[in-house]
Amino acid sequence: MHEHPHRRKNILTGEWVLVSPQRTKRPWQGSQHSPEAKQLTSYDPHCYLCPGNSRADGKNNPDYKGAFVFTNDFPALLPDLEFSESASPLFQVQSVSGICRVLCFSERHDLTLPELELDAVERVVQIWVEQVKELGKQYCWIQIFENKGEMMGCSNPHPHGQIWAGNFLPNEVRKENEQLCNYYHSHSSDLLGDYLESELSNNDRIVEINEYWLVVVPWWAIWPFETLILPKRHVACFSELSADEQAALADLLKIVLTRYDNLFQTSFPYSMGWHFAPSLSNDKGAWRLHAHIYPPLLRSASVRKFMVGYEMLAEAQRDLTPEEAAGRLRECSRQHYNKKAV
Numbered sequence: 001m002h003e004h005p006h007r008r009k010n011i012l013t014g015e016w017v018l019v020s021p022q023r024t025k026r027p028w029q030g031s032q033h034s035p036e037a038k039q040l041t042s043y044d045p046h047c048y049l050c051p052g053n054s055r056a057d058g059k060n061n062p063d064y065k066g067a068f069v070f071t072n073d074f075p076a077l078l079p080d081l082e083f084s085e086s087a088s089p090l091f092q093v094q095s096v097s098g099i100c101r102v103l104c105f106s107e108r109h110d111l112t113l114p115e116l117e118l119d120a121v122e123r124v125v126q127i128w129v130e131q132v133k134e135l136g137k138q139y140c141w142i143q144i145f146e147n148k149g150e151m152m153g154c155s156n157p158h159p160h161g162q163i164w165a166g167n168f169l170p171n172e173v174r175k176e177n178e179q180l181c182n183y184y185h186s187h188s189s190d191l192l193g194d195y196l197e198s199e200l201s202n203n204d205r206i207v208e209i210n211e212y213w214l215v216v217v218p219w220w221a222i223w224p225f226e227t228l229i230l231p232k233r234h235v236a237c238f239s240e241l242s243a244d245e246q247a248a249l250a251d252l253l254k255i256v257l258t259r260y261d262n263l264f265q266t267s268f269p270y271s272m273g274w275h276f277a278p279s280l281s282n283d284k285g286a287w288r289l290h291a292h293i294y295p296p297l298l299r300s301a302s303v304r305k306f307m308v309g310y311e312m313l314a315e316a317q318r319d320l321t322p323e324e325a326a327g328r329l330r331e332c333s334r335q336h337y338n339k340k341a342v
């Protein structure tokens with residue numbers, strides 16, 4: 001299997017990925033060099049997320065310290081918008097309502113999550129919990145995510161994430177919900193709990209582990225260094241995390257994201273986000289909270305994987321095996337290469 005093409009199933013979505021380990025031997029003539037990192041200052045007078053500055057629509061940020069949440073000035077979802085839905089099978093439409101917020105991780109313009117002090121990362125985790133508790137009263141789905149780096153389309157280097165809440169289940173969540181519920185009804189146990197147990201009994205794909213959490217490159221990973229973060233306890237929703245689990249998560253995040261940065265000595269770009277049981281779901285037994293980290297980098301700070309051609313038209317494909325990727329991440333130090341980080 002480690003030398004021959006094969007397909008692996010993503011049991012969370014029901015989709016397959018083509019793995020071609022024999023291709024990692026092919027020559028590479030592209031650039032291997034890391035681009036010069038831009039030097040950022042701790043405060044940028046032109047940044048719309050820095051404390052005290054005015055945002056694009058003229059509103060002023062308070063002189064905040066630590067994390068800061070505000071309603072997105074250009075939201076993708078709007079509250080209380082209803083219109084009549086079309087009955088046409090060919091032109092289906094659904095009215096949606098929701099709310100979008102931006103979460104600045106810190107007042108510091110120049111420090112990313114792994115570079116922040118541990119208590120600042122803990123505060124970010126606490127805010128995620130608070131936001132889920134509040135928004136879950138009104139909306140069935142809350143998507144917490146971070147787009148990091150220009151490569152992922154992030155518009156501003158000031159460390160920030162987003163929270164979108166809506167009255168519908170988006171595609172990715174609907175697929176997971178279906179897979180998790182089907183598994184639960186046929187096995188009477190949660191799919192990710194069973195998956196976690198088997199990953200724990202074999203070290204091949206484990207990247208990091210602590211008292212409450214596990215990080216693996218999943219069996220079905222698509223992105224070269226994709227990881228999945230799972231709580232060891234059966235926690236269906238973010239709002240159910242104990243204070244100890246929240247603190248351990250902050251510690252784990254800092255370590256995992258540091259390992260990523262150290263892999264190519266660069267501020268590692270990624271999209272990261274949390275999935276958990278939809279609010280008021282009757283299938284809490286089937287769900288287990290988890291985060292996906294999807295980083296695009298493949299060989300160096302500038303050589304990324306593209307999801308094009310075969311991926312767009314047929315199915316996802318990877319060369320590096322998940323086991324090799326986990327090994328590479330395990331070899332990286334837990335101390336950030338950037339001395340400014342703590």
Ligand code: H2U
Nearest residue numbers: 048055056057072073074147154155156
């Ligand atoms: P990225 O995480 O993709 O960079 O997006 C930043 C968000 O910040 C984006 O959704 C919002 C944009 O709408 N934003 C504001 O709400 N106010 C601003 O002044 C600029 C950007």
Ligand code: ZN
Nearest residue numbers: 047050109158
């Ligand atoms: Zn800033």
